[in-house]
Amino acid sequence: MKVAGFTFVRNAIINDYPVVEAIISILPICDEFIVAAGNSTDDTRKLIEDIGSPKIKIIDTTWDEQLREGGAVFARETDKAFAQISPEADWAFYIQGDECVHEDDLPLIQREMEQNLNNQAVEGLLFNYRHFYGSYDYIAESRRWYRREIRIVRRNLSVQSYKDAQGFRIDGRKIRVKLIDAYINHYGWVKPPKGLLHKKQNFNLFYDKDATLQHIPEAATFDYDNADKLVHFKGSHPAVMQKRINAVNWKFRFDPTTLKRRLSLRRRVLEKIYELTGIRVSEYKNYKLIK
Numbered sequence: 001m002k003v004a005g006f007t008f009v010r011n012a013i014i015n016d017y018p019v020v021e022a023i024i025s026i027l028p029i030c031d032e033f034i035v036a037a038g039n040s041t042d043d044t045r046k047l048i049e050d051i052g053s054p055k056i057k058i059i060d061t062t063w064d065e066q067l068r069e070g071g072a073v074f075a076r077e078t079d080k081a082f083a084q085i086s087p088e089a090d091w092a093f094y095i096q097g098d099e100c101v102h103e104d105d106l107p108l109i110q111r112e113m114e115q116n117l118n119n120q121a122v123e124g125l126l127f128n129y130r131h132f133y134g135s136y137d138y139i140a141e142s143r144r145w146y147r148r149e150i151r152i153v154r155r156n157l158s159v160q161s162y163k164d165a166q167g168f169r170i171d172g173r174k175i176r177v178k179l180i181d182a183y184i185n186h187y188g189w190v191k192p193p194k195g196l197l198h199k200k201q202n203f204n205l206f207y208d209k210d211a212t213l214q215h216i217p218e219a220a221t222f223d224y225d226n227a228d229k230l231v232h233f234k235g236s237h238p239a240v241m242q243k244r245i246n247a248v249n250w251k252f253r254f255d256p257t258t259l260k261r262r263l264s265l266r267r268r269v270l271e272k273i274y275e276l277t278g279i280r281v282s283e284y285k286n287y288k289l290i291k
Helices: 019-029 044-049 072-083 103-115 193-204 239-246 265-277
Strands: 003-009 032-037 056-060 091-094 124-133 138-140 148-154 159-162 167-170 176-189 230-232
Touching: 003 019, 003 072, 019 032, 019 044, 019 103, 019 239, 032 044, 032 072, 044 056, 072 091, 072 159, 103 124, 103 176, 148 167, 148 176, 176 193
Parallel strands: 003 032, 003 091, 032 056, 124 176
Antiparallel strands: 091 148, 124 138, 124 148, 138 230, 159 167
16 A cells, blocks of 8 residues: 655745644655645745655645635645656545644554555545644634545545645545544644734635735734634644644633634524534535445
């Protein structure tokens, strides 16, 4: 069995993406790793080179600045990386530059790939998600945040990245996947308050074609209401993230208990149903789950 990792990245240093940690977190179970390195204005390419692994292959890409709506450019760059995976690879393991896998999950992930290798009904593997928010100590957990997504697909299928690269499709249809007991830790919203303001503004550039960069006033603060609900994380983080965690130089002073009270009545009812039953009524699923 051959496994290829793949990702895309641009301006990881300017935007403080933990892309090195992301790559290293799954590199042990990958035979090769393709990185689509966009036309950065910082030293992102060197950052990847300095990982120093012979498994890594960097392809230089140029982002289409006209794809400034709905995050479509992220999917385009993901497809570029996927296309460069060796044809003999069996599985393609996708990870974004702000995601990370815990080392304790690697044996299970590898075992699931091996056990499903010859089961053609399984076209991909579905992961659970932890969306860390504002701090490494809290997870955003509500209907606003997707709780599962595809991160491993078969290499020999006509796979395309979907919409803003959240998941994948095959010739426009949903992929048949098996849910595995492993997590993707998403750290994209763990930054100092000013860093989150910059992140939001930069993201708007790729979701709204009319968006422009604006000066952020020194006194500006980030509105954490976007989380809806925060829960305290009591587990352990991937070892590769520990250096970043130790370097935290800001205080997360927002009271997470105030978030839930700001939900609409409909959202409160739906959240209560989820808390009591584990079922998310009318949940959006970018995949077809098989047993």
